[in-house]
Amino acid sequence: MNLLWEWLADPNNWSGPEGVWARLIEHLSYSLVTLVIAAVVGIPLGLWIGHTGKGRLTVVNLVNGMRSVPTLGLLFVAVLVVGPLLAGDVAFLGPAIFVLVILAIPPILAGAYAGVEGVDPGVRDAARGMGMGELQVLTKVEIPVALPLIFSGLRSAALQVVATATIAASVSVGGLGRFLIDGQAYRDYGEMAAGALLVALLAVCVDLVFAAVQRLVVSPGLAAPNDSPRLRAAPQPVPATT
Amino acid sequence: MNWFLGHLDEVGSLMATHAVLASAPLLAGLLLAIPLGWLARRYRLLRTPLIVGTGLLYTIPSLALFILMPLVLGTGILDPLNVVVALTVYTVALLVRTVSDGLASVPDDVLQAASAMGIGRVSRFFKVELPLAVPVISAGLRVAAVSNVSIVSVAALLGIAQLGSLFTDGFARNYLDPIVVGILACIALALVFDLLIVTLTKAATPWLRVGSPA
Numbered sequence: 001m002n003l004l005w006e007w008l009a010d011p012n013n014w015s016g017p018e019g020v021w022a023r024l025i026e027h028l029s030y031s032l033v034t035l036v037i038a039a040v041v042g043i044p045l046g047l048w049i050g051h052t053g054k055g056r057l058t059v060v061n062l063v064n065g066m067r068s069v070p071t072l073g074l075l076f077v078a079v080l081v082v083g084p085l086l087a088g089d090v091a092f093l094g095p096a097i098f099v100l101v102i103l104a105i106p107p108i109l110a111g112a113y114a115g116v117e118g119v120d121p122g123v124r125d126a127a128r129g130m131g132m133g134e135l136q137v138l139t140k141v142e143i144p145v146a147l148p149l150i151f152s153g154l155r156s157a158a159l160q161v162v163a164t165a166t167i168a169a170s171v172s173v174g175g176l177g178r179f180l181i182d183g184q185a186y187r188d189y190g191e192m193a194a195g196a197l198l199v200a201l202l203a204v205c206v207d208l209v210f211a212a213v214q215r216l217v218v219s220p221g222l223a224a225p226n227d228s229p230r231l232r233a234a235p236q237p238v239p240a241t242t
Numbered sequence: 243m244n245w246f247l248g249h250l251d252e253v254g255s256l257m258a259t260h261a262v263l264a265s266a267p268l269l270a271g272l273l274l275a276i277p278l279g280w281l282a283r284r285y286r287l288l289r290t291p292l293i294v295g296t297g298l299l300y301t302i303p304s305l306a307l308f309i310l311m312p313l314v315l316g317t318g319i320l321d322p323l324n325v326v327v328a329l330t331v332y333t334v335a336l337l338v339r340t341v342s343d344g345l346a347s348v349p350d351d352v353l354q355a356a357s358a359m360g361i362g363r364v365s366r367f368f369k370v371e372l373p374l375a376v377p378v379i380s381a382g383l384r385v386a387a388v389s390n391v392s393i394v395s396v397a398a399l400l401g402i403a404q405l406g407s408l409f410t411d412g413f414a415r416n417y418l419d420p421i422v423v424g425i426l427a428c429i430a431l432a433l434v435f436d437l438l439i440v441t442l443t444k445a446a447t448p449w450l451r452v453g454s455p456a
Contacts (some may be wrong), residue, residue: 001313004313016335064388067385067388067392067432068387068391068392068428068430069425070395070409070425070434072249072396072399072406072410073406073408073421073422073425074425076410076412076413076421077410077418077421077422080412080416081299159301163303163304163305166303166306167303167305167396168398170413177305180309184401189312189319191314194308195306195309195314196305196307196309196310197310199303199305199306200302200303200306200307200310203301203302203306204298
């Protein structure tokens with residue numbers, strides 16, 4: 001325990017290009033880039049699947065199947081296979097981001113799909129009856145109603161990405177995971193434990209930020225989706241931790 | 243393929259360790275989650291703190307939790323107990339909600355009928371509520387089982403031997419074969435766990451096979 005506080009109390013560990021702040025910014029930028037790419041792919045695809053009902057089985061199988069693929073193995077395979085095709089730092093960072101995106105897409109896809117799928121058919125019919133076109137039904141009715149589950153998908157994905165970005169330090173990329181991996185290499189438990197504590201705090205903060213944003217964005221009529229029997233009946237995306 | 247045939251024994255023993263490290267937390271987690279889930283269901287006031295609290299633990303990345311475990315348990319960093327306890331925490335976090343939802347899915351008239359037949363509170367829980375909640379609990383258990391198998395492999399980064407060691411060894415030697423074998427072995431193990439839970443669930447819920455709604 002003392003080693004941990006000593007490490008955290010040393011100002012040298014916080015400043016500079018290998019300090020906590022720099023690593024935190026790296027960690028956040030990897031996570032943000034990944035999440036944006038995964039959302040750009042996953043949300044439209046999930047909305048489309050939810051709206052048309054096409055490819056539902058594929059989504060369910062994809063989400064369940066991906067959960068059984070060990071992240072660490074996937075990461076190493078990507079670096080060994082894709083890495084040699086790239087030069088410099090990108091040789092590690094490229095494959096790492098690629099794997100992060102691959103892991104982030106299923107929860108986002110599942111959230112968007114389940115959200116739209118869970119919209120009451122009566123509500124959808126009412127919207128059509130009012131003369132809305134398909135696109136209007138999607139943007140004015142389905143997406144707002146699906147928002148809680150879209151957000152919970154994004155939240156699961158964000159946590160998954162923050163966790164996996166930590167492990168990615170084992171393939172020589174930056175981020176807070178460096179402290180865990182380097183501390184292990186130097187047999188410095190203080191550094192490892194401090195890094196682990198920081199990563200845990202970061203994950204909890206990310207979760208809380210998403211929870212807060214979700215509250216702000218979601219229509220008050222849809223608040224507390226978990227207590228609504230209709231939304232509960234829809235398959236809930238399950239949080240994925242790595 | 244040749245690499246796999248030459249290292250059958252090694253892969254087998256790593257797989258056995260992996261199976262123990264992934265399944266022990268599953269059992270421990272289930273045993274802990276049943277009373278906690280019952281509390282969350284029975285006392286509304288406890289529901290939010292229990293589910294939010296365990297949910298926060300679930301957000302902690304596995305590698306970080308493995309490393310922090312020695313501070314709580316007083317174990318060494320290489321102790322497999324760290325992995326077992328950390329995964330138990332995740333399993334409980336996932337199952338408390340599931341158990342509580344499962345118990346909530348038992349229709350009220352069934353409970354009243356059981357009470358009217360003179361079944362006491364305790365035996366009603368074990369003979370009526372818990373068995374009827376099995377399908378929901380089992381769905382949560384399957385998710386926990388599959389993700390446990392994947393998470394155990396991360397412990398290889400700390401030098402705790404299991405199938406994940408094939409990843410770290412292969413990566414250190416720039417050699418793809420052990421990594422691919424390790425991934426396939428992990429997926430196979432997850433499938434076995436999944437099938438086992440499905441089979442046990444079917445055996446435990448004979449009324450679902452008859453076709454009458456529970």
